[in-house]
Amino acid sequence: MSTAGVSEADVTHVADLANLELTPAELPRMVRDLNAILGHIAQLNELNTADIPPMAQVSEALGLAPAMAGESLRPDAITPCLDRAVVMAEAPETDGRFFKVPKVIER
Numbered sequence: 395m396s397t398a399g400v401s402e403a404d405v406t407h408v409a410d411l412a413n414l415e416l417t418p419a420e421l422p423r424m425v426r427d428l429n430a431i432l433g434h435i436a437q438l439n440e441l442n443t444a445d446i447p448p449m450a451q452v453s454e455a456l457g458l459a460p461a462m463a464g465e466s467l468r469p470d471a472i473t474p475c476l477d478r479a480v481v482m483a484e485a486p487e488t489d490g491r492f493f494k495v496p497k498v499i500e501r
Contacts, residue, residue, distance in 0.1 A: 399429045399432065400425055400428045400429050400432065401425065402421055402422070402425055404425075405421060405424050405425050405428065406421070409424075413499065478491075
């Protein structure tokens with residue numbers, strides 16, 4: 395995508411990558427909306443936020459002390475995994491190693 399904004403070709407390309415079908419009426423509206431969003435982001439990027447403290451941190455929201463290097467919210471403990479044979483026995487359809495699911499993406 396160019397610095398001049400999002401073009402219809404850009405939107406069409408991204409829609410194809412996302413497997414989205416845009417109608418001819420949706421395409422120009424999507425271009426306009428995305429360019430408006432990028433314009434607002436450009437305005438925000440012009441603001442000097444060097445002296446503005448962060449509004450919230452996860453550790454503060456959870457009532458925890460500031461996280462120090464190597465700390466986490468729970469211990470990183472090794473636990474036994476599920477037995478594959480037991481799990482596959484409960485699956486509606488399997489090849490013994492993987493679950494079989496219906497195809498959901500058509501191309």
